[in-house]
Amino acid sequence: MANTVNDFTVNIATANGTGSQSANLILLHSMFEMGVPVSGKNLFPSNISGLPTWFIIRASDEGYQAPGDITHIQVVMNKDTWLADVEKAEPGTIIIHNMDVKLPVERDDCIVLGMPMTKMARSINPKLARMIANMYYVGALAETLGIEESAIASAVAQQFKGKERAIELNLQAISEGRDFARENWNCDIGYSVTARNKDPNTFLIEGNEAAALGCIFGGINMLSWYPITPSSSLAESIISWLPKLREAEDGGATCAVIQAEDELAAAGMVVGAGWAGGRGMTCTSGPGISLMSEFIGLAYFAEVPGVIWDVNRVGPSTGLPTRTQQGDLTLLYEASHGDTQHIVLIPGTVDECFEFGWRSFDVAEQFQTLVFGFSDLDLGMNRWVTAGFEYPNQKLDRGKVIRTQEQLDAIENFGRYRDVDGDGIPYRTLPGSGLEPILYRGTGHDEDGVYSEDPEVYAATVARLKRKIEGSRDKLPAPVMREENDKQVGIIYYGSVENTITEIDDILESTTGMKVSTCRVRALPYHSEVERFIAEHDQVVVLEINRDGQLFGILRKELPVEHLSKLHSVAFSDGIPPRARVYAEMILETLSGDTKEVIA
């Protein structure tokens, strides 16, 4: 049989809460251990136990990280989705199934491989049979794909850190799975892995954990949070790392952690911490942002620094709580009533989750405003490669804080909201300092912070705020661009689309010969380089994981009108991480002059 090396997709259908996540991560890590470029996507339900879950593992020497368009190997374990999983397999798919489920696999056009996984698991440990059964498909895949035993052993050890009994038991099951496959199946299934040179510096980590570590290296003082998928693991990572990384000499904590009563309170605590001069942060998802919006407006208007991470899930409303989307961008950028505009940092990799984790506090204090970190479920809760995080390349930037009488005296005519330097950013003093105390307020105020309803004062205040945020554009992370010499088509994208863009690019080139430039926006308000990129390309597609084209909308509102006719939106979201072919086809359709899709 022809053999495809390091280029296939495995889909594993299990029920939530059966321990399959450990099995799936062992597979993922063992291939990674061999240097096989691999990515994993967990499609899990909003449920603790029983509902269906799928894990997609893609091996790709090209480095493609999107879920593949075709499933090459389907593992079926879950009786609830069994028939549908079997039915939707393309002809030629390898179907590995647990024979003990006693459901049919009637597919003569597929290669069907059965194993009595539960029965075998029961023979080594009756109590844990349901969980250990998953290790048999690990063994089956290890044998058929040629995953090295040492790689499996290392992945198992990593998964069950230090729990000797668990390691032994699971390794035995995997080994029995291997033996069964070798003795009973034709293991020449046409797909295999071959070891590649693995960069010894690399490891896999979830975006949420990377962001959490970034926050810790950013000097976070106060974490307030309210549990919500998919952001909870960001807060929980901070909590678990704080004792190791941020204990003071007296053994006390240098960051307060409060599980708030709701998202409103969590946001209020961030505002309070920032007002008092600390580095406060909370993390949430779309529904939380909706609830926090009043405080976000207060922070904007009263000019209080703070950080909120939004790990986007599918909206509107409760939506699909365990699926991914970029549906909150507009919400973040303009959150709260009245005219507002907020700084949004948008990581596209786990390295940037770490970097923007610490940088967000500097930006917030520099501009005395609320700063969002914008991630999503795909980036936040799936594991991605990094070669190791880089240490911050600058000292903490505490912004314009007056800490001494001398500093205060140096400013002629001090006022909390007076634009002394002409950059729209005023100076502030802190409670407890005794320096120029004022009553902060969300009501209209003059340059001294005193209540005012004066029309000129109001207009001047909001004009300065606009100038202040406008001034952040080129101080925020610049876009990452790859530009072709022939500037015909440019694609603008952001965030976790990074995981799909290379494949989209390759599909476009291989099917039409089209060579596209790419520009990944990493912050709002967008950098001036984004406008230059648009100006220099004939056609520009804005690619995003939502229905309405939210970045497209922001660009259309803010760009000079002469650029608008070349700007096209390609936006799609169904909850699944973006598949390259879907987007590539939409791009081609849009550019082919299907004017229904083109906004002129």
Place this chain on the structure above:
Amino acid sequence: MSMRPIQLNVIDLPKADYTGGPSSLCPGCGHDQISNVIIQAAWENGIAPETIAKMSGIGCSSKTPAYFLGKSHGFNTVHGRMPSVTTGANMVNKDLAFLGVSGDGDTASIGIGQFIHAIRRNLNMVYIIENNGVYGLTKGQYSATVEKGSKKKKGATNENPPIDLCKMAINLGCGFVARSFSGSKKQLTALLRAALSHKGMAVIDVISPCVTFANNDESYRSYNYVKGNEEELHTVDYIPHFTPIEEVEVPEGQFEDISLFDGSTLRLETLGEDHDPGNPVAALAAIHEAEENEKHVTGLLYYDSEMKTADEALGLTDTPLVDLSEDELRPSKAALKELNQSFRA
């Protein structure tokens, strides 16, 4: 012409250092009397103004931090959310003395969740509710604390049962729960001075008549009604830690001394029936009884000094977090190297 010497407090500051801007509330508003008591209590206690943080939500009461303690930083936040902002500020600067001012709408309706959770955490603050039973700024709608059968100047009699914030605070385990009346300057001053000497959440529910919308005799929170129907649990005297208690004249009747966190004393002199402020059931019974008789019971209802405050419970380092240096806030290069290495292993 003779000049009277300016009176100074124990830290040599004149009372003028504790005043604020002119009030824009209605003339005669109970809230202005409370502002004056706040000025008096902070001055008499000799608290340095810069160490106080004035916190408020939204409403008539929440505007008042502009009218007292002009040398203290403050934050007039959003409606019903003063406790969460105070929590965040308290976490990063535990050395500030937090003085929160709220109203009955701000606390008992929109902010009831945050009120409850601030008590549950034992946030280290004084929480004053300026409680008039109506929404003043929006022109006189009933609030959730108004008594059943009470009637404001215009409109129908209120038929809903009230939310009693003192009952709620006692049930939640708040360590300092008092009720007073804006017209009882002496009692309110002593209670507030004691609250400022307490460590942990101190709730003072102050009946404060709304002269514009609910000062008619049919209102249970009008001046006339409260004056005629106030039942004091005891008379209260505050003896600051800097005044030797031996030098204070011992009352003739029965009394109980409560020792406060900063070494000061609150002396409760028995009036009629004895009230044990350490007994939550007795405190609740006193409130229930007064409620049945359409009276307002005032004084120190409940006291318990044993609880850890929110910041203590978190085991924070001794230095307020806001004063930590870069070295203490950002782990070293070596720590990151080690961290990366641990992930590779």
